[in-house]
Amino acid sequence: MWRFTWIYYLVRDVTPRWLCDFCSVPNPWLNLLWNIGKVALITGSSKSTGAAIAKALAAQGASVVVNYSKDVKSAEELAHQINAASLHSLFTSLSPSSSEIDPREKSANNHDAQTPGPRIQQQQAVVVKADPSTVAGGQHLLQETLRLFGRLDILVLNAGLMGSKTLSEMDETFFDAHFNVNVKAPLFLVKSAAKVMQKPGGRIIFLSTSLTAASTLLPNALCYVASKGAVEQLSRVLAKDLGTQGFTVNTVAPGPVDTALFREGKPQYIIDGIAAQIPSRRIAEPEDIAPIVAFLASPSAQWINGQIIGVNGGYVV
Numbered sequence: 140m141w142r143f144t145w146i147y148y149l150v151r152d153v154t155p156r157w158l159c160d161f162c163s164v165p166n167p168w169l170n171l172l173w174n175i176g177k178v179a180l181i182t183g184s185s186k187s188t189g190a191a192i193a194k195a196l197a198a199q200g201a202s203v204v205v206n207y208s209k210d211v212k213s214a215e216e217l218a219h220q221i222n223a224a225s226l227h228s229l230f231t232s233l234s235p236s237s238s239e240i241d242p243r244e245k246s247a248n249n250h251d252a253q254t255p256g257p258r259i260q261q262q263q264a265v266v267v268k269a270d271p272s273t274v275a276g277g278q279h280l281l282q283e284t285l286r287l288f289g290r291l292d293i294l295v296l297n298a299g300l301m302g303s304k305t306l307s308e309m310d311e312t313f314f315d316a317h318f319n320v321n322v323k324a325p326l327f328l329v330k331s332a333a334k335v336m337q338k339p340g341g342r343i344i345f346l347s348t349s350l351t352a353a354s355t356l357l358p359n360a361l362c363y364v365a366s367k368g369a370v371e372q373l374s375r376v377l378a379k380d381l382g383t384q385g386f387t388v389n390t391v392a393p394g395p396v397d398t399a400l401f402r403e404g405k406p407q408y409i410i411d412g413i414a415a416q417i418p419s420r421r422i423a424e425p426e427d428i429a430p431i432v433a434f435l436a437s438p439s440a441q442w443i444n445g446q447i448i449g450v451n452g453g454y455v456v
C-alpha cells in the first residue's frame with residue numbers, strides 16, 4: 140500500500156493548492172477538497188444544525204462522526220446520504236493504512252497507549268450513539284472516533300439545550316441540565332480530545348447564541364444564555380491555551396435557526412415576530428450556519444482564533 144501513499148498526500152495536500160494557483164481561483168474553491176483525509180466529530184449531529192455541519196464538512200472531504208443520543212433514524216439517514224454522495228472510498232483505498240501512517244503524523248498524533256489501533260473506515264460517515272450531555276458520553280464518542288478513523292482533526296461542540304424558565308420557575312435540575320450539556324460535557328470532551336487531536340491544525344468549534352449579545356432578552360432565557368456565555372468565555376481562554384499547540388478554538392453564535400430546539404413552545408406569532416426583527420424577514424436555516432463552521436475548520440481560517448463569530452443575518456448588530 141505504501142506505493143500508493145504519495146498519491147494520497149498529493150491529492151490531499153498538493154493538488155488543490157496547485158490547481159487554485161494555476162487557475163487563479165480564490166481560496167473558497169479550495170473548500171471542495173481541503174478536508175480530505177481529515178476526521179470531524181460533531182456532537183448532536185443527527186438532525187438540525189449539527190446535521191448541516193456534518194454535511195458541510197463531508198462536502199469538503201472530511202470523514203464525519205454523526206452523533207445521536209435518541210434519534211437513530213435521522214442519524215442513519217444522514218450518514219447514508221453522505222456515504223451515497225461520497226467519493227471517499229476512492230481516497231481511503233489510496234490512503235495509508237494504520238500501520239503505514241506517515242511517521243510525521245504519527246508523532247504529532249499523540250495517541251494514548253491504551254487507544255486501540257486505528258481502523259481506517261471505507262465509509263465517509265459513521266453513526267455513533269452517545270449522550271453528549273455527560274462526560275462519559277463524550278469519552279465514548281472520542282474513543283469510538285479513534286477506533287473507527289484513527290485520528291481526529293475537527294471537533295464541533297454542537298449539542299445544546301435551550302430551555303425557557305424564569306428565575307422563579309427554574310430549579311437546580313433545570314440549571315444542571317443546561318450547564319451539563321452546554322458547558323461541562325463539551326469542556327471535558329475538549330480536554331480529552333486535545334491530547335489526541337492532530338497538531339498543528341486541530342480545529343475546535345463551539346456553538347453559542349446571538350442572545351449573549353442581544354438587548355431584547357426575555358427573562359426566561361436565564362439558564363440558556365448564562366450557559367452559552369460560559370461557552371464563549373471558555374472558548375476564548377482555550378484559544379490562548381491550546382493555540383500554543385497549533386489549535387484554533389472559536390465559537391459560532393447563530394441567531395434564531397429554524398429547528399425543533401428553536402420552535403419548541405413558541406406559537407407561530409412569536410416566531411413571526413422574531414423573523415420581523417431580522418433584516419431579511421426570515422429565520423435562518425441550519426444551512427445558513429454550517430458553512431461558517433466549515434470555513435472555521437478549514438486551513439484558510441488558521442488566523443481566526445479565540446473569536447465569537449455572530450451568524451445571525453443582522454438580528455443582532
Ligand SMILES: NC(=O)c1ccc[n+]([C@@H]2O[C@H](COP(=O)([O-])OP(=O)(O)OC[C@H]3O[C@@H](n4cnc5c(N)ncnc54)[C@H](OP(=O)(O)O)[C@@H]3O)[C@@H](O)[C@H]2O)c1
Nearest residue numbers: 183184185187188207208209210299348395396398400401
Ligand atoms: N436553533 C436555534 O435557534 C439556535 C440559535 C442559536 C444557537 N443554537 C445552538 O446551536 C446548537 C444546535 O442547535 P439546534 O437548534 O440545531 O438543536 P436541535 O434541533 O435540538 O438539535 C438537535 C441535536 O442535538 C442533540 N441533542 C439535543 N438535545 C440534547 C440533549 N439534551 N442532550 C444530548 N443531545 C441533545 C440531538 O440528538 P438526538 O435527537 O439524537 O438526541 C440532535 O442531534 C445548540 O448548541 C444550540 O444552543 C441554536
